[in-house]
Amino acid sequence: MTDVFKVLERAKTMGVSAELYSIRRREGGVRRENQYYARSLQEEGYGLRVFKDGKVGFAFSTILTDDLLEKAMSSIRASEEDVDNVPPPPSRPRHLNLRDELDLQELPKELMRTLEDLREKVNLVSIDVDVEESTIKIVSTEGVDAEETRTGIYVSVMANYKESGTVSPEVWESASSRFRRGIDVDLIKREVIEKVKISAxxxxxxxxxxxxxxxxxxxxxxxxxxxxxxxxxxxxxxxxxxxxxxxxxxxxxxxxxxxxxxxxxxxxxxxxxxxxxxxxxxxxxxxxxxxxxxxxxxxxxxxxxxxxxxxxxxxxxxxxxxxxxxxxxxxxxxxxxxxxxxxxxxxxxxxxxxxxxxxxxxxxxxxxxxxxxxxxxxxxxxxxxxxxxxxxxxxxxxxxxxxxxxxxxxxxxxxxx
Amino acid sequence: MLELLKRAEGLGAIFADLRTYDVDETSVYVTETTKQVTSLGREAGSSLRVLVNGNWGYYSFSKSTGDEAERAVNSAYGDERINIVFLPPKRDRVKVLPKKEVNKSVEEIMRDAEKIKEAVMRSHPSVKSVNVRIFISKINKGYFSTEEREIEMSYSISGVSIRATAREGEVTASASASLSTHLGYPLEVFDVNQTVEVVRKRLENQLKGRPPRGGDADVVLAPDVVGVFSHEALGHLAEADLAVNGILGELRGKKIAEDFVTVVDSGVLDHPMAHGFTPYDDEGVESREVKIVDRGLVSEMLVDRFYSAYLGERPTGNGRAEDFRSPLLIRMRNTYMKPGSWSKEELLKDVKSGYLLVSPLGGQTSPDGTFQFGIQEGYVIENGEIQGTLRNTAISGYTIETLGKITAVSKDFDVWPGHCGKGGQSVPVSTGGPYIRVKVKVG
Structure with missing residues (x-):
């Protein structure tokens, strides 16, 4: 293992510009159809671009190791010289507020519980709730230094009318937001019920x-x-x-x-x-x-x-x-x-x-x-x-x-x- | 790995399985203006699934933290009614050896992509832009369960896709063609010049072609279109998670088409482009052929371990996940209509006024049985003869009605590769079939 700054330092000593994109992501979710699937995820990933003499190379890995730079350098040989293959300029961006305090394990279950009574009104095909938190970091030898943690909530419902041989198309409704207050569960339910009724x-x-x-x-x-x-x-x-x-x-x-x-x-x-x-x-x-x-x-x-x-x-x-x-x-x-x-x-x-x-x-x-x-x-x-x-x-x-x-x-x- | 499973059992799981996934990806992309390596690297991770107190729990991870079993068990949620099919112990190692080892450097792959781009640009004076992508995925998958199933699979999928645009005056044509295989480097398995010629022909046809008259029409669908129809219009309806809420589940055991109509989904198909290659699925289940429609009769659904128990159907091996981070879904593999006994010429001969539709542009279906897909290569048929070409064409209809309107099935057969999207996941599949004659809505 190494760290992002060591990779950039090594790139500099090799005389190349480098940009390292990294992401750490956690996710929790529940899907319900005839069975429930509850899930959680934790992952990391690294993507390295290198620039030299108008050429660009790229390599990625789920583990940050020393050979990521060598791999990116190997791909630079396949690149064609192009005056526009230059690294993006220095940047230290201002930050929006894109993170909510979310319980990645409990919030999906809570949202699922509030949506499940829909099955009394419609033929419920599926409900999906996913909640995630990602930290994205981009640094470069040219002075890019950006890091941000973003949350996201995604809710979708599919339902149809199904009775005595009549099957209507799936109606789907969804909501997504970075914040819990941006998810209007009641609105989703009203829309699903009304549209399934129309489709029947x-x-x-x-x-x-x-x-x-x-x-x-x-x-x-x-x-x-x-x-x-x-x-x-x-x-x-x-x-x-x-x-x-x-x-x-x-x-x-x-x-x-x-x-x-x-x-x-x-x-x-x-x-x-x-x-x-x-x-x-x-x-x-x-x-x-x-x-x-x-x-x-x-x-x-x-x-x-x-x-x-x-x-x-x-x-x-x-x-x-x-x-x-x-x-x-x-x-x-x-x-x-x-x-x-x-x-x-x-x-x-x-x-x-x-x-x-x-x-x-x-x-x-x-x-x-x-x-x-x-x-x-x-x-x-x-x-x-x-x-x-x-x-x-x-x-x-x-x-x-x-x-x-x-x-x-x-x-x-x-x-x- | 086995320790993780034991740990899960110690925490109360009556069943646990672990999927491991380790893939080396190379992808290059060349256009008339750029060439770049878009992907080069390794993605590795695992997913632990537990069945505890009648509920599923999942934990997927790219780096071990030592508490994976606890995390999976703690995530479990549901109505405590999960029941699955258990399987006997089994150890197997599947290694698919290509005809020739794929050991191309990124530079060699880039040079090949560049040559294809040049060939497409030269193929027609009106070509304005072209995208060529060549990819190689070297896949190592493992499956381990508390049933003492240990399955390891090692294979590669490689492919080339070409998409080009041509323009003459106000008419713009765009066409694509793809090759993909698990038998080796695509340029060593196939003659890519034929694929360039296919793209050229499609562009030229569209530039000269006219839109069809809207409405119901007699059509002959070629193997590529029949394959996509079998996959999009019928196969999705047979995925048990959709079938239980859709039209096909209701029709099980009922006759919906003539005896010469049989549609199957299979994990292994002896064809170089059958890249829905799934000898074992991601639940460690052996693949078997599923007869969705058997001689006109709605027969079997595609199931995972849960729906196998839920519907009382023998496991089929259709539980698939795109990668370690994605949950299992019921997915197709190689889906095709079986050939019949007519010749292609006999099918065309009886069409007084209609269309020959040769190549699709993807498609979509809904559980109520409606389908829609676009056509990138099509011809006008008048009195059994091909009289002109089409552009801007789509077909749509109701699957069940359409299957009932198939009047002939040819003895030809071909298979094409594709990727199928569902639930935000994409997995390699193939589709295939013969020529068929049918009536559909063309628009």
Missing amino acids: KREKLGRKPKVIAFTPKAAAELLGPIISSAINGENVFRGRSPLKLKEKYGSLTVVDNPEDEMSPYSRSFDGEGQQTSRKVVLEEGVFSRPLTNWYWSRKLKIENSCSAIRSFASTPSIGVSNLELEHPGRAEETPGTLVIDQVQGVHTSNWETGEFGVVAPVSWYVENNQIKGVREVVISGNLRSLLEGIVGTYGEKRRYMYLRAGHLVTEGLNVVY
Whole structure:
């Protein structure tokens, strides 16, 4: 065994720049389906990058040993000289408050107990509760010195309607936060009960809807991954984004906000130890800037958005923190609006073109003041037409996973029913 | 290790097992603008599971602290109703020897990736970008239980994946293809030039192609699509944890398709790309073939030790975990539809107006039996003849209805590698099958 500073010292004596990312993680959780699984975890990991003469090398291990540096140096030989292969600049980031005092063993059990009475109301498929605490430390020979402890709570529930041969799709609801006070268990329960009730009786659509509203959850499922790919600086540089810089696509404003302390996707510094801050990526429809890590900011010749994400076992790539969606239009749910609450198949999208075709297993419309569940609807289109077709939003803004939005009202998408 | 198990028994566990996991990973990534080693290193850790007072407890760790048994026992929680299938003592060591030892340096692997990238860039004038990834995972797994089962497995999985984008005017095409095997270095097991040609053909087809008409259509699905259908649309429904709340559990013993439809999941399949290789699962259970649909009849579910006892079904060996930190889940391995007796030409001949769908782009299913997946290579069929190519195509439907609409199964058979995601975990699987003729919703 060695320690992080000895590794950096040795790198210096070898004439190379080095950056060591380390993580210590503890986790507790309970999963309930037909059986309960309670679990706990404690792990460490180390990822070392080395830079020399425009080349970069990398190695990782779950144990910090002297040969980690030798391994990283061996991989530098496979690298190609590139003027942008230079270590990230010095950084001593300011810290957000991202840690709660959590009992990793007892809190999952407590949350599980509060959710379990759902089985009296719905056919409960599963409940998952995970609580974690991670300490991330990034140090480098160039003066990066960042360390932070972050907590996270993740709760998800899946349920459906199942009776006398009728099985509805799974309804899933979730909540996540860095803080216990950010988890509203009662809200999860209300949403699950209401949506299972809607899904219990579904009919085929009789006619094509003029207007589609995506709930915050459906917006997160559909728009989250497609926008994340489109605003990724590597994809923009390589012409693999369906969006072009400075062009206008509707009126939506999209902000990447790592400073939302309640979200478990918040971070004081990114995977390269650089200070994070709020970035506007789409401003009233105009694609104003992509997200980058250090390398891709140099390639694009723009200010680094400090959006590097990584695990100890991989090199930094680019990832969003929390996407916040805002639209100037105010809309409302009119009779006949097809409200989509869940989509499946987003991962089959074409990330380069932004084309998607998804099934909406949980959707409904209101007719004569009654909510009618809808079955077997396929929604297709592409990111550009989706952005341009958003006419407004309504309802309370909510964060699902890493995206916060109200109900997004759109026109012009293809509907197969 | 055995001391840990004994210690757990001393703390009241009626059963305990320990999974050990030690993997050497190498992964290189080359694009038209960059080349980098994205992963190189070793990941090692263990997971101790205990059954105490009718509840599971788990402790997973990368570094021993000496109190693992206490931590596992203290984590136990539940309704005290866990009942599992116990197995007899067994010692086995499985070592898969590749045709040729994989001893490539990172530089050699990088050079190979670079060559593939160049070949793809040269393959079509409209290619704008390409990603090539080559990975090698050398895996050593151990399983030890209080039943005196001691299973050790040593094998490697290596693969290459190619993804490319081409653009002509406003039309953008993107295509991918992957090879993966436990038989050695992928470039020494397969002819990667054929894979480059497949990517080129898919790009060209999409650039020239048109979107399909939306709605129900007669289609011929190729082995790659049938494999993904078998996995996504049917296999997930047969995973016992989902099946008990889904549509397939309700249909057990019922006829849902013609006699020529049989779909199975197996831990070992004699095919170079069957990388869902699982001779023993992560609960130390011997793999066996599971007939999910047997000659049109819903037959067996995929089970772990718990669901084996819960459903009264013989253990199948489907308990898998991505790594030492991940809990066990019921997962597929190599899932495929068995071939029939028609020829591919006979299947096509009877389609007046429809589509031949050759290669999928992943997919998803829901326990109510709905499925959806994208298509990256497809053709228009008119009067039994291939008349044009498709782009931006997806298919969807209800699995049970769709199985009932299969009208012919060919005698061809092929297998493709993939990774399956569930519960935040990803494990290698393979999917396969023959050509089939069926009616589905195309959109």
